[in-house]
Amino acid sequence: MNVVLWIIAALLALAFLAAGAMKLAQPKEKLAAAGMAWTDDFSAGAVKGIGALEALAALGLILPAVTGIAPVLTPLAATGLVLVMAGAAVVHARRKEFPMIAANVVLLILAAVVAWGRFGPYAF
Template identity: 70%
Template sequence: MNVVLWIIAGLLAAAFLAAGAMKALQPKEKLAASGLTWVEDFSAGQVKAIGVVEVLGAIGLVLPALLDIVPILVPIAATGLAVAMIGAIVVHARRNEIPGIAPGAVLFVLAAVVAWGRFGPYAF
């Protein structure tokens, strides 16, 4: 199970790093034009903050355990990303963007599994 948790954490880290970097580095207007219409409900600063949180969460999923420096940060990061995905699901549901809910739900489940495993029976 330890290997499975590492694989899930790595995949989550890659997904959140890419998505967060995109939100943090691209202007809000470009994100909206590329199909992320939910950004219209948030200020440019809020969108960038969401991106930074996702990048930090991605780093927190892997780096602390890899370097063996404060590995308790791994399940904390996973929990934070799970909470962020609950927020994403709520935003998409309120905007009636039903197809946008599925990716958030999958990422939520994966982050919750990492949090459960690393807080519980497979802690570092």
């Protein structure tokens, strides 16, 4: 199970690092034109903040566990991603973007599995 948790954490880290970096590097208008219409509901600063949270959580999933420095940050980062995805699902539901909710739920479940495993029976 430890290997499975590492694989899930690595996949989540890649996905959220890419998503966060994209939100940090591109202006809000370009993100909206690229299919992220939800950005119209938020300020540019809020979109950058979400991107920063995603990128930091991605680093938090891997670096503490690899370095052995404060490994409790790994399940905390996963818990943070659960909250981010819950918020994303609410935003998409309000906008009636139901296909996007499925992706949010999958990522939420994967992050919850990592949080459960690293807080519980497979802690470092």
